[in-house]
Amino acid sequence: MEGKLKDHGYRATTGRKAILDVLTNTKKHLSAEDIYLKAHSDYLSIGLASVYRTLEILVNVGIVHKFNFRDRIARYELIKETNGKGSHHHLICTVCHKIIDYEDFVDEELALLKQTEKHLSKKYNFKIINHMTQYFGLCEECIKKEE
Amino acid sequence: MEGKLKDHGYRATTGRKAILDVLTNTKKHLSAEDIYLKAHSDYLSIGLASVYRTLEILVNVGIVHKFNFRDRIARYELIKETNGKGSHHHLICTVCHKIIDYEDFVDEELALLKQTEKHLSKKYNFKIINHMTQYFGLCEECIKKEE
DNA sequence: GTCCATGCAAAAGGTTTGCACAATC
DNA sequence: GATTGTGCAAACCTTTTGCATGGAC
Numbered sequence: 001m002e003g004k005l006k007d008h009g010y011r012a013t014t015g016r017k018a019i020l021d022v023l024t025n026t027k028k029h030l031s032a033e034d035i036y037l038k039a040h041s042d043y044l045s046i047g048l049a050s051v052y053r054t055l056e057i058l059v060n061v062g063i064v065h066k067f068n069f070r071d072r073i074a075r076y077e078l079i080k081e082t083n084g085k086g087s088h089h090h091l092i093c094t095v096c097h098k099i100i101d102y103e104d105f106v107d108e109e110l111a112l113l114k115q116t117e118k119h120l121s122k123k124y125n126f127k128i129i130n131h132m133t134q135y136f137g138l139c140e141e142c143i144k145k146e147e
Numbered sequence: 148m149e150g151k152l153k154d155h156g157y158r159a160t161t162g163r164k165a166i167l168d169v170l171t172n173t174k175k176h177l178s179a180e181d182i183y184l185k186a187h188s189d190y191l192s193i194g195l196a197s198v199y200r201t202l203e204i205l206v207n208v209g210i211v212h213k214f215n216f217r218d219r220i221a222r223y224e225l226i227k228e229t230n231g232k233g234s235h236h237h238l239i240c241t242v243c244h245k246i247i248d249y250e251d252f253v254d255e256e257l258a259l260l261k262q263t264e265k266h267l268s269k270k271y272n273f274k275i276i277n278h279m280t281q282y283f284g285l286c287e288e289c290i291k292k293e294e
Numbered sequence: 295g296t297c298c299a300t301g302c303a304a305a306a307g308g309t310t311t312g313c314a315c316a317a318t319c
Numbered sequence: 320g321a322t323t324g325t326g327c328a329a330a331c332c333t334t335t336t337g338c339a340t341g342g343a344c
Contacts, residue, residue, distance in 0.1 A: 011318055013324065032309080047326040052309060054324095068215030072308065072333075091273050100271055112259045117282065124247055125287040126238050134279045135264065140272040158343055160299065179334080194301045199334060201299095219309075219333065 001063060008061050018043040019054050023064065028077040029099060035076065065130065070097060079130065088132035093139035100139070148210060155208050165190040166201050170211065175224040176246060182223065212277065217244060226277065235279040240286035247286070 001020055002012040010016075022038045023030070030038075036051045055076055058064035067075045069092055091100040117128045148167055149159040157163075169185045170177070177185075183198045202223055205211035214222045216239060238247040264275050 009323095011323065013318070015325075045326075049310075049327080050325055066217060068217065068219075070213065070215065072215075072219050072221075074219070074308085091267060091271060091275075093273075094276070100273065102267060102271070113280075120238060120249060120282065124238060124249070125290070126240075126247065126282070126284055127290055128238070128282045128284040129241070130284075131280065131282045133260075134281075135267065135273070135275045136277050136279070137273055137275040143272070143274055156298095158298065160343070162300075192301075195333095196302080196335075197300055221333085 004061055004063055005057070008057075010057055010061070014043055015039070015046045015050055016054050016057075018046060019051060020058075020063075023058075023076065023078045028101065029067065029075045030077065031073050031075050062129070067132070069099065069134075070094070088130065090133070091135045091137065091139070093142055094136050095138060095142040095145075098139050151208055151210055152204070155204075157204055157208070161190055162186070162193045162197055163201050163204075165193060166198060167205075167210075170205075170223065170225045175248065176214065176222045177224065178220045178222055209276070212279075214279070216246065216281075217241070235277065237280070238282045238284065238286070240289055241283050242285060242289040242292075245286050 002017065005012050005016065018039045019035060021042060022035050026038060032048065032051050032055060035055070036046065036048045039046050039051065055064060055066070059066050059076075063079060064076050065079050065088070067077070069075065069090075089102050091102060092098075093100075113131060113133075117131070120126060121128055149164065152159050152163065165186045166182060168189060169182050173181075173185065179195065179198050179202060182202070183193065183195045186193050186198065202211060202213070206213050206223075210226060211223050212226050212235070214224070216222065216237075236249050238249060239245075240247075260278060260280075264278070267273060268275055
């Protein structure tokens with residue numbers, strides 16, 4: 001993964017490695033500040049600005065995916081290359097903003113999405129790199145609270 | 148549509164009607180500032196803060212959908228009630244940030260999404276209100292530029 | 295007439311940028 | 320040793336909020 005940085009002419013500095021480490025070893029949907037705080041344990045002097053700069057590079061290089069849910073806080077996660085169904089399927093509660101990742105039923109969904117991808121690529125001459133599906137609605141607790 | 152405002156206890160003011168008008172009569176993916184600028188032609192004295200306040204209400208009431216693409220600018224569009232396949236399928240170029248809406252192939256896609264929706268609702272006790280699919284990649288022009 | 299909505303300006307808060315210093319190759 | 324990356328603080332820009340005034344019911 002550090003190799004990918006060097007391939008693109010970027011240096012593999014201690015700070016960047018620390019950030020990659022954080023992304024590798026934690027749950028998803030981390031904000032820049034989350035990453036900044038966690039990276040401190042490995043590498044005390046890192047600054048928030050560098051975290052942002054590194055994340056931008058990682059997104060451009062294709063290692064990291066940047067999300068925007070409903071709020072203005074960007075969230076980041078590693079792109080898993082093992083299969084296409086890693087991570088980008090979410091249930092988002094519009095009341096409490098909780099995010100549930102689901103991994104079920106993704107196989108069948110994926111089959112169709114792949115097919116659609118093929119159609120779309122051809123029709124719009126668009127090179128698809130990845131995708132994201134979001135369902136908006138009410139989570140269990142917020143349904144109860146509404147009653 | 149104004150009725151829906153009143154049902155929820157909100158007043159149907161001139162400014163709010165102007166905003167609904169803008170949303171009804173323009174293309175999608177408008178930012179708050181876009182709406183603010185366009186609303187000025189109908190209703191000169193409207194302020195940006197009121198646009199934000201109105202948009203928040205419209206989202207809560209379920210008339211408008213709020214999007215976040217890659218940047219920090221929120222975008223808004225009317226929710227079409229006629230069918231489920233109105234609007235929330237996008238191809239997003241990660242280089243030039245162009246957004247292409249596609250309407251093709253949505254029928255089949257929708258069938259599966261609906262099915263997945265049912266499964267997910269049951270499993271997570273989540274009440275799904277709407278969904279969005281985004282494909283990230285490179286648009287035709289940006290592919291050419293890369294060469 | 296009461297209460298809600300508005301406009302303006304100021305504040306908030308996530309992200310970006312300028313600059314001198316430090317680290318990498 | 321040259322160039323790229325970093326930390327800090329200040330700037331930026333979208334969105335939110337406070338408050339006195341205006342408009343809807």
